[in-house]
Amino acid sequence: MKKTALYLLKIYKIFISPILHQALGVKHACRYLPTCSEFAIIHVKKDGIVIGGFKSLLRVLYCQPFAPSLPRFLKK
Amino acid sequence: MNIFSIFNLVLVHPIINALVLIYHLLVSLHVPYALGFSIILLTVIIRAILYPLIHSQLKTSKKMQEITPHLNKLKEQHKNDAAKLQSETMRLYKEHGVNPLSGCLPLLIQLPLIWGLYGVLQQVVKTDPKAVLAYVNSALYSPSLKLTHMWDTSFFGLSLGQTPSHLLSSVGFLILLIPAATGIFQLIQSKMMFAVQEDKMKDVEKDAVKTKNKALVKEVKKEDDFATAFQNQSLYIFPLMIAFFSWTLPVGLSLYWNTFTIFGILQQYQISGLGGLESWIKKINPNR
Numbered sequence: 447m448k449k450t451a452l453y454l455l456k457i458y459k460i461f462i463s464p465i466l467h468q469a470l471g472v473k474h475a476c477r478y479l480p481t482c483s484e485f486a487i488i489h490v491k492k493d494g495i496v497i498g499g500f501k502s503l504l505r506v507l508y509c510q511p512f513a514p515s516l517p518r519f520l521k522k
Numbered sequence: 523m524n525i526f527s528i529f530n531l532v533l534v535h536p537i538i539n540a541l542v543l544i545y546h547l548l549v550s551l552h553v554p555y556a557l558g559f560s561i562i563l564l565t566v567i568i569r570a571i572l573y574p575l576i577h578s579q580l581k582t583s584k585k586m587q588e589i590t591p592h593l594n595k596l597k598e599q600h601k602n603d604a605a606k607l608q609s610e611t612m613r614l615y616k617e618h619g620v621n622p623l624s625g626c627l628p629l630l631i632q633l634p635l636i637w638g639l640y641g642v643l644q645q646v647v648k649t650d651p652k653a654v655l656a657y658v659n660s661a662l663y664s665p666s667l668k669l670t671h672m673w674d675t676s677f678f679g680l681s682l683g684q685t686p687s688h689l690l691s692s693v694g695f696l697i698l699l700i701p702a703a704t705g706i707f708q709l710i711q712s713k714m715m716f717a718v719q720e721d722k723m724k725d726v727e728k729d730a731v732k733t734k735n736k737a738l739v740k741e742v743k744k745e746d747d748f749a750t751a752f753q754n755q756s757l758y759i760f761p762l763m764i765a766f767f768s769w770t771l772p773v774g775l776s777l778y779w780n781t782f783t784i785f786g787i788l789q790q791y792q793i794s795g796l797g798g799l800e801s802w803i804k805k806i807n808p809n810r
Binding site: 459460461464465467468469470471472473474475476477482506507508509510511513 | 579580586587624625626627629636708711712749757760763789790
């Protein structure tokens with residue numbers, strides 16, 4: 447299960463993300479480093495699908511101009 | 523109420539109403555090919571609504587590209603000290619007047635809108651009059667907007683509801699110009715936003731080699747993995763995909779996507795000029 451999730455994340459990062467960038471017409475969109483997909487790969491590996499996935503989802507929700515500064519546990 | 527009815531209520535129905543309103547307006551002005559021009563006008567209006575979202579993103583993106591070499595140097599200098607790297611990065615941003623990017627969520631708002639417009643257009647360019655009238659009239663807010671008879675789906679001699687693959691036998695090879703133009707416009711937009719980054723990376727690499735910074739050379743080379751390779755290839759893959767879709771989908775949808783892309787090209791040009799396209803133009807015309 448965890449392996450599948452990691453594969454899907456990698457497929458997103460390598461294949462879907464560049465296509466999405468082109469469809470939206472913007473090259474850079476990531477507000478934080480590591481990018482959310484990299485963050486998700488690291489944390490699904492470390493904390494599992496549920497906690498790692500939840501953290502990643504939270505991080506994506508922080509990726510907008512009105513968000514407060516990123517909490518420590520979502521930084522890297 | 524399921525997710526589809528919410529999607530219809532919030533996005534699809536307003537889009538249909540806007541399209542019909544523009545259509546009635548153009549018909550009252552006796553504009554020929556009113557449906558085709560309504561599609562163009564509606565796409566331009568939607569792109570104009572999205573304009574500020576993309577504008578700030580493109581502006582920051584341009585500045586980010588300019589400071590990428592400095593950023594890479596900083597990364598190398600402070601690779602073992604994350605706090606220092608963070609503060610130095612912030613200082614660099616401040617020095618160059620870069621605000622952090624507004625993030626991906628404002629951009630992702632576009633996706634349902636693009637999808638909604640695509641869904642509506644796919645229905646309204648259909649050639650079966652009964653189905654189109656029933657679909658459109660059921661979504662209208664005011665009875666005065668109702669369509670009493672089927673709209674004319676032709677646009678400069680082409681039926682907006684037919685696909686180029688079907689029109690090949692009646693129109694001939696000239697119809698290939700539609701998917702070709704759709705692919706080429708997409709390629710131009712992608713190239714404008716893509717290759718500048720690529721060239722900057724080469725600059726960093728050259729710089730690193732010159733200063734004999736082995737660690738930086740290694741880091742830059744590491745970037746050259748499969749993901750980067752695909753990212754560079756996607757410059758051609760995405761336009762090819764779009765050209766293929768344009769070949770298999772009704773002409774009306776190509777009209778929409780081309781209007782959408784041309785608007786994007788103009789917006790990109792306004793902010794960052796020709797971008798990556800400049801290297802191609804130089805190849806074609808070295809005296810430029």
